[in-house]
Amino acid sequence: MGRRLFCSMLIGLMICMTGCNDSVEVSDELYAIMIGLDKSEEGIKLSLILPVYGGGSGEGQQQQSDSKIFTVEADNVYEGLNQMHLQIARGVSLLHVKAVVFSEELAREGLSPHISAIRQHMETRNVMGVLITKSGAEEYLSYIQENVTGVLSQELEQLLFRPRKDLYFPVRTFEEFCREMESEYGQTYAVYCKSVEEEGELYGTALFQGDKMVEMLDKYQSVCTMMVRGEFDGGTMTAGDMVADLNARPKIRFKTDTKSEIPKINLTVSLQGGFMEGENPGNPTARDDEIAKAIEGYFKETAEKTRMCGSDIWDFGKHAARHFKTIQDWEQYDWNNKFQQAEINVKVKFKTVKTEVNKR
Amino acid sequence: MNNESALGGREIKGLLCMAILPKLFFSLLPDGVGAVGTAVWYTQLLSFGFSLLFLFAMLHLMSLYPGQTLPKIFQSVLGKGFGMVLGTLFYLYFVAYTADHLGEAVQLIKIYNFPTTPFWVFTVGFLFVAWLICRYGLKGVAKSASLFFVPVLIAVFAALAIGSKQYDWNLFFPAGGYGFIRSGMGVLGGLSVYVDLILILSVVTTEKTNLKTFGFRGMLLCGGAVVLSFLGYLLTFGYRSSQGKTVGLVEIVQNVYFNQLFQRMEAVFFLVMVIAVTMGTCIWFYLTVSLYSTIYEIKEKRELLLPNLLMIFALATVSQVQTKEFSQTAAILFRYSGGVLFLCCILVWLLGMVRKKVKKHG
Numbered sequence: 001m002g003r004r005l006f007c008s009m010l011i012g013l014m015i016c017m018t019g020c021n022d023s024v025e026v027s028d029e030l031y032a033i034m035i036g037l038d039k040s041e042e043g044i045k046l047s048l049i050l051p052v053y054g055g056g057s058g059e060g061q062q063q064q065s066d067s068k069i070f071t072v073e074a075d076n077v078y079e080g081l082n083q084m085h086l087q088i089a090r091g092v093s094l095l096h097v098k099a100v101v102f103s104e105e106l107a108r109e110g111l112s113p114h115i116s117a118i119r120q121h122m123e124t125r126n127v128m129g130v131l132i133t134k135s136g137a138e139e140y141l142s143y144i145q146e147n148v149t150g151v152l153s154q155e156l157e158q159l160l161f162r163p164r165k166d167l168y169f170p171v172r173t174f175e176e177f178c179r180e181m182e183s184e185y186g187q188t189y190a191v192y193c194k195s196v197e198e199e200g201e202l203y204g205t206a207l208f209q210g211d212k213m214v215e216m217l218d219k220y221q222s223v224c225t226m227m228v229r230g231e232f233d234g235g236t237m238t239a240g241d242m243v244a245d246l247n248a249r250p251k252i253r254f255k256t257d258t259k260s261e262i263p264k265i266n267l268t269v270s271l272q273g274g275f276m277e278g279e280n281p282g283n284p285t286a287r288d289d290e291i292a293k294a295i296e297g298y299f300k301e302t303a304e305k306t307r308m309c310g311s312d313i314w315d316f317g318k319h320a321a322r323h324f325k326t327i328q329d330w331e332q333y334d335w336n337n338k339f340q341q342a343e344i345n346v347k348v349k350f351k352t353v354k355t356e357v358n359k360r
Numbered sequence: 361m362n363n364e365s366a367l368g369g370r371e372i373k374g375l376l377c378m379a380i381l382p383k384l385f386f387s388l389l390p391d392g393v394g395a396v397g398t399a400v401w402y403t404q405l406l407s408f409g410f411s412l413l414f415l416f417a418m419l420h421l422m423s424l425y426p427g428q429t430l431p432k433i434f435q436s437v438l439g440k441g442f443g444m445v446l447g448t449l450f451y452l453y454f455v456a457y458t459a460d461h462l463g464e465a466v467q468l469i470k471i472y473n474f475p476t477t478p479f480w481v482f483t484v485g486f487l488f489v490a491w492l493i494c495r496y497g498l499k500g501v502a503k504s505a506s507l508f509f510v511p512v513l514i515a516v517f518a519a520l521a522i523g524s525k526q527y528d529w530n531l532f533f534p535a536g537g538y539g540f541i542r543s544g545m546g547v548l549g550g551l552s553v554y555v556d557l558i559l560i561l562s563v564v565t566t567e568k569t570n571l572k573t574f575g576f577r578g579m580l581l582c583g584g585a586v587v588l589s590f591l592g593y594l595l596t597f598g599y600r601s602s603q604g605k606t607v608g609l610v611e612i613v614q615n616v617y618f619n620q621l622f623q624r625m626e627a628v629f630f631l632v633m634v635i636a637v638t639m640g641t642c643i644w645f646y647l648t649v650s651l652y653s654t655i656y657e658i659k660e661k662r663e664l665l666l667p668n669l670l671m672i673f674a675l676a677t678v679s680q681v682q683t684k685e686f687s688q689t690a691a692i693l694f695r696y697s698g699g700v701l702f703l704c705c706i707l708v709w710l711l712g713m714v715r716k717k718v719k720k721h722g
Binding site: 021022125127154157161178182183185315324326328330 | 397473478481599616619
């Protein structure tokens with residue numbers, strides 16, 4: 001009797017614990033590839049790129065993926081997603097979203113309400129890209145969809161997350177973007193895309209103060225940011241009449257002083273690489289100084305830009321926090337406000353070494 | 361069920377690890393970092409140090425009363441009546457503790473994997489497995505724990521190693537956390553992580569098992585994993601972003617991106633979490649039943665399994681329908697009650713020493 005009871009309970013358990021209750025057939029859902037958010041009269045305009053399922057074309061099957069853009073206007077993201085479910089016969093899943101795109105107009109108004117809705121959604125992933133586009137998000141999604149040369153999801157992932165070699169925009173995941181938005185150490189930033197008329201190029205960095213976009217950095221200013229944050233894997237930079245080929249991650253040294261009312265920050269950047277134009281092998285050190293000065297110029301203008309808009313994205317705050325004993329002292333100091341008055345000194349050193357370009 | 365014979369080193373280490381480590385998959389890490397901020401790693405280190413001292417104090421107490429487990433020693437030191445009352449309070453605490461942890465685990469599984477599956481399915485599943493293993497007594501539970509603790513321990517360290525990609529060492533600062541008082545409370549709260557020590561000492565005696573050596577080694581493994589997990593969590597999220605998170609260790613892995621193929625590894629760690637929780641529930645449940653049977657001198661523990669099972673099921677179910685305020689209060693109570701239990705045991709130890717000295721001189 002005991003054994004029978006045991007066996008029947010075991011069988012019952014096997015039936016209950018297989019997860020059938022929550023199972024969803026892949027063909028029952030459409031897995032969104034990109035989310036786009038624009039401002040609209042009603043509140044927001046939510047756009048999703050969804051794949052189009054169809055039979056394979058057999059021989060010579062296209063590598064290009066078919067997809068369609070669905071757009072709804074709603075009060076908020078939750079409502080938008082619900083409305084989306086009313087439009088589409090299949091369920092919409094956000095499990096495999098690769099990137100979320102916000103229009104610059106919406107970003108300048110503040111992203112907090114939209115971000116928290118996406119973050120709290122049980123299906124969204126933390127590792128997806130965050131883009132701010134100069135044109136509307138829906139427009140940008142259409143542009144991406146039309147101009148993709150292969151499988152959209154793969155291409156997006158390659159574009160947003162491959163190593164930062166010769167790329168002039170930072171790596172930014174959704175989790176990092178949200179985490180730094182609520183940070184006391186500094187401000188957040190995202191990848192900035194030019195408008196569709198300008199070919200939708202991923203051009204630089206959108207700076208934020210709190211949840212509002214305040215400014216943008218161009219490509220070399222973004223490179224400076226990537227260098228300071230340790231994300232830069234090498235690439236070329238025009239420095240005066242030369243092109244510097246930076247072949248390694250720079251050495252960064254910070255020194256922050258928070259004793260006085262105005263914080264003082266000293267940043268030393270040691271770069272190495274080759275140069276391609278106007279190379280003078282007879283006296284390379286003389287050229288080193290010229291390149292260093294030109295790159296220092298980029299650093300200085302970036303530092304000034306971030307300081308003016310109170311957006312510390314170079315992690316100065318994290319170094320300044322070392323001077324405080326407790327979190328209360330640190331929060332009372334109010335770094336994000338103090339940063340706007342900070343005195344930032346930048347020193348760039350450049351050393352010529354043999355690079356692949358020089359060897360040629 | 362009555363085969364409480366000697367336990368080996370692997371079994372003691374297994375019992376300790378499988379009772380303590382499942383908590384790393386719950387809200388222990390975010391709550392801990394949220395409570396003491398950047399001071400979390402050294403407050404946890406201090407808590408671990410105090411827990412080791414507690415272990416040695418209890419071993420000393422057990423050497424004063426040879427052949428007796430903690431509930432019996434309570435009765436010898438405090439008198440039968442008061443010892444039974446204290447033992448019963450401990451028992452009630454551990455029933456609530458088991459139910460709370462089980463409820464939290466099931467809630468996490470529901471949120472992240474099976475949102476529409478009813479709560480009772482998982483609760484019954486976990487308790488059924490616990491009941492099956494508990495039928496084989498302490499030896500069965502310890503053997504199962506010794507089988508699973510190495511993979512779980514490896515998974516914990518693997519999660520921390522994978523997560524190291526996103527560690528930011530600047531998040532250590534400001535190093536003083538929220539100040540001396542909150543850090544002190546953090547040390548007290550940190551003791552709750554090791555409260556399972558009391559459960560193990562309530563069942564295992566020092567006569568047949570080398571608790572000093574094996575217990576110390578087991579605690580070193582657990583303490584290392586716990587302190588490093590807190591450190592990893594702080595370095596990943598910082599003191600501000602840790603608040604409001606739920607799945608501890610899994611969350612560290614969730615955010616890691618290596619390349620197109622090596623990402624979203626949290627599913628593997630959810631599986632580890634389920635294994636750890638299954639084993640943890642089994643240990644908490646069995647030791648709680650053993651505690652009760654020792655207090656009331658009930659020899660046939662098997663008879664106690666079903667009533668306790670039902671009680672834990674009922675409490676775990678209640679924990680799902682309670683209000684937010686109630687669950688927050690319960691979380692705070694659980695965070696600091698470990699320290700209170702430790703304090704009670706220390707008082708019994710001091711009283712036990714005094715009584716022995718008086719007896720010796722008298």
